[in-house]
Amino acid sequence: MSFSEILRLLGRKWRLLLLVPLALSASTYFFARQLPDSYSSDTTIYTGIASGYSLTGNAASDYNTTNNAFDNLVNLIESRSTKEEVAYRLLADHIWQTSQHPEWLAWPTYEGLQEGLPARLRQQLSGPTREATLEKVRAFAKANNSNAVRRLLNSSNPAYSLSALDYLSASRIGSSDLIRLYYESYNPDIARSTLELVTQVFLDQSRNLREGQTASVIEYYEAELKRAKDRLDKAEAENLAFNRDNNIINFESQSDNIAIQKESLAEQMTLMNQQYAGARAALGAVNQKLGGRQASLLSSRQVLEQTQKLNRLNANLADLQFAGKSDAGTAAKAKQLQAEADRTAQAIQNSVDTYSTQSTSTEGIPNKDLLGEWVQNMVLVESNKAKLAVMNRRRQEFEREYQRMAPLGATLKRIAREIDLAEKAYLTVLASLNASKATQQNTQLTANLKIVDPPNLASKPKSNRLVLMVLLSGLGGLVCVAGTIVGLGLMDKSLKNPVEATRQIGLPVAGLMLDAHAPPTLRLQATQQRSLDQLVRHILLKANTSQMPSPFVVGIFSVQRQEGKTMLCQALSQRCHDMGVQTLALYPDSDGFDPSSDAPSLFYPSEAAAVHGWQLDQLIQHATPKRMTAISSPDVQLVLVEFPALREEALPVGLLRQLHLIFLTVPATRTWRLTDHQTVQELRSATSAPVEVVLSGVAQHHGEEALA
Incomplete structure (x- = not known):
């Protein structure tokens, strides 16, 4: 459907387009003329989201993040929880104020309170302070879902209901x-006080929401930090107890010192073994020279005691020498022991000199000289022997210390690793906690929304919206009606006009007939006459240009009954008769025939004609009544033959071959279906006459457009 067709369609429905909006506007004015005045209040809040300042400098200006933050704030303001809290606070404020000043109940501001809650319940909910009243109202409302306060919130009360906060x-x-x-309300005081409460509730919820996001994180990190600190303390306590139990000051230094002392001891033992072996060899040589007399000497009690004393002194001196101590006390004691050992060795020498009885040895060496050499070698052997004993004991101690220190190192490394891991975990959690606390401080800094313009008190109501509502209702009615008309026009798949009929049927349209049920106006009659004259001229033109013998036979068909073919045949025969054309009309029956027509007409038996295959002459002979008094059969110029409906009765096939032109009447109000197309194709295959469409029941406006 083109734009011009839409305009013509709307123009034909101008009465409907005018009356419906007028009716809606009048109804709106009638029902809305008593609406109360409306007062508004507004406030402006600074957020600092896009360009504010934080601990890290200017706030980030990311577009998506900024829009998301503003959407969160707007949704928080318009959320149900915010509206419920505002309703609780407004109701509690009014209950408390009227309890303090009962005369205020007569004021218009509190008329909704009187209507919404009975006096006994208001007295029950009233508290000594505003805060106590609020707690009572909130607790009473949350007790169940069917109490008076809940019903008030879910009602249409203009002050305390959730619908009012819409x-x-x-x-x-x-x-x-x-x-x-x-915010808009019927009362300026309620509008301002409600907006003030909305601002308070919104600021509190925004602050709690934003700070609560980091509070839970900080609580988590504080708990994790305590666990990490306990783990670190436990590892350090284990390290301390282990070092104390094993006498460890510095394991690395101690182990290195033990290794150095052990190597030094090994070197000294090697040297001492060499000295001991040399002293024993020298002592053996001297014993050989003495020829066994040293045994009697050693068996003396005095020499034996002195020798044992010398061995003890040498052992003690060796202990001091290999103890690893170098302080003054140790040196003095070692010097004292050395002096005592020297005196003991000298005493042995004196005892040997005393018990010496022979002057020479077996080799002729003086006995005194050999005994002196024997004493020196014996003292050296005993001294080295004592030192070697001490060294062996020290070596064994070092071996035991090695066996003790080896597993201690592995344990200390494990404890050190545990301390290192615990310390790293502790420092990591501590860094995260500090970052979270910085974020919390930054949130507290940026979450302090500031009121730039506080809610105002309206001094006069807003402009009356009645005119706007009337205009909008009229415009809405106009749009709805226009949309309905256009929608119905777009959904209308009927043939409507000759152009649409040609497109759907695929056959040329010879003419049209207007709707016979329309009011018989002069304009309609004129248009009908013009369409009929056009059809007659079309038939006469075909008849005059045809090279076929007279008469010119026109067959009038329809797919179904009651599609206007009788009316078309009768109108054409009457018009041709009035024009002086010798015309004969043949009808299959008398149903729908207008008896006032004076054009020559015959009625033929359609079933017999179909069965016997009658041609035109036979059809005329068997037709009744024979009203041929005005004209004779050879003088007939035009024969109009109405055929039965194609889909309902059999056709006189013998007459089909004598047709010169076929008119197919199709109602403009019906849709063209595939079965209709198949029926027409069968008709066209049964005759060689051209088939043209006559559109019947066409609306007057479509007829005028087609004939224009």
């Missing part, structure tokens, strides 16, 4: 950091 709106002002809150 007039609350919040929006960002341009691309700034400001949010504008707007």
